[in-house]
Amino acid sequence: MSIFKKIRGLFSTDLSIDLGTANTLIYIRDQEIVLNEPSVVAIRQVGNQKTVTAVGMDAKRMLGRTPGNITAIRPLKDGVIADFLVTEKMLQHFISKVHENNFIKPSPRVLICVPYTSTQVERKAIKESALGAGAREVYLIDEPMAAAIGAGLPVEEATGSMVIDIGGGTTEIAIISLSGIVFAESVRVGGDRFDEAITTYVRRNYGSLIGEATAERIKEEIGGAYPSDEVREIDVRGRNLAEGIPRSFVLNSNEVLEALQEPLSAIVQAVKSALEQAPPELASDIAETGLVLTGGGGLLRDFDRLISEETGLPVIVADDPLTCVARGGGKALEWIDHGVDLTSSE
């Protein structure tokens, strides 16, 4: 490690980064979530030269609205890096953004959450891109472990806890006991798949094309995972495929529920199969305490109810589910200094 990095390290703070498909969250040690921005980078191409024009919130606003020479891209797919260089640029931008003094280039210790099922190559790529973005040291932690810590589960105790982390790209289901993952499963279904399902449904039933942003808005406002008595409605505008002109129509929550059936059942199936494979002692612990939902998917209305009905177990949604992973990573980083290492090897 170069001496310059060490000196720069004195002027940097330890960070925990939840590098998600949909959103990147940064938690500063002993503080709060300091950054929560979409993982989107807008790149302008002039001739053969590519430059980053916007990152995060600004870039997301450009998504689907860009002219020919600008492309707004999501450098992560299914929780792993799809575009190495762009991820590095994005991390660089976010790391310098959370350091207020720009006098000295920050060089923090960074803990990054990676999907449990990601391959060695994918982990290496994430580590390298963080180092390239100026990190002094990079630790990796399994996402479900971070989620469980962030949700406040007793991970170090000899009781089984089950956590379901529904992110943008992946859903991670894990059974944790004695600071280790006993069983984990990762399905590449997440919030993004919900959006896609809604887009597909609208195209098929209304003959209209809607964008990603609109689909997400529909999901957030009237989306639900379990039939409810109250039917909510939303006005949607999309381009009619037959006429080729923008048309406005009304969607209700029952239709959205129908649209979401497929990805929802995929997650429920994964949960069931995880429970099937749980060792009996841990299964009985889980039956007593229940499952914990974290991640942005936990915010989908009545998702806990759906899983509870399907499994016959109590299901609770963690406090502030969206930031669980980042907060848990921050706690794990603190524990490293106290000699408890929950990070995973490369």
Added chain:
Amino acid sequence: MDNLAEKIVEQDLSPVDLKLVAEQLGAGELLRKARDKAGLTQTYIARRLNMAESAIAHIEAENFSALPSATFVKGYLKNYAQCVGVKSEEVLAAYQRYLDAQQETPKLRKRERIKAATSDPVMRLLGILSVLLFVLTSVYFWNEQQAEELMPATEQVAVVEAGTVSGKTHIEAVDLSVSSESAKATAPEATLLVQFIDSSWLEVRDADDKILFNGVKLAGEEVNLTSQSFFDVAIGNAAAVKLSYNSAPVDLSSAARSGDITNIELGLRQP
């Protein structure tokens, strides 16, 4: 109390009521009232939330120690509140009060420990800087001291070799060791005889820095002084003077050079 609980259930609360609720009702009681109001049984709630009936009973009795950790209890309360149509924030606030009351002392201790273990990065930086400053100043002063100790020594050597370059010469009474020893042996008294070949200025001090003689003498004159074995002699024109310490002649030829003041210490500086 009952009146308040009804208001909560109907979500018809003024800020004053809210404050009262916050101070009076426990989470379990709040939920039980709401359940009664809705006409539901514990069994129904248990089945709806897929929980054991005993767990529901524990919640309503506020017997939280029989339930899993606080994280789970919070989740259960939230679900229960949703089930009976009460605002979950109020129930959770009530539970938080219970937690605070329960864990007042351990919580405080924990916070102190955390404070001690982790520190503000700014403070850490300041600490490092102050240690650096301390080290640098001590190194600086140490060097200064070394220089001060070295300087006179080198000067002395140089002067003795090259004569009175700076005008101030220290000659240790090395060659007088015999006589000074004899002086010590006989008595504390020592004598100094200064004979003037030519006119010169002379100053003589004793061990206490007291001036024994100060003035100009002409050729042929002489000064006889007595002191306690030590003389600090300053001569204006060393070439014009002959010194005798305890009747032994002192060789001034190496130090003497006209035009400079010559400083000679004779004998040992004793208290």
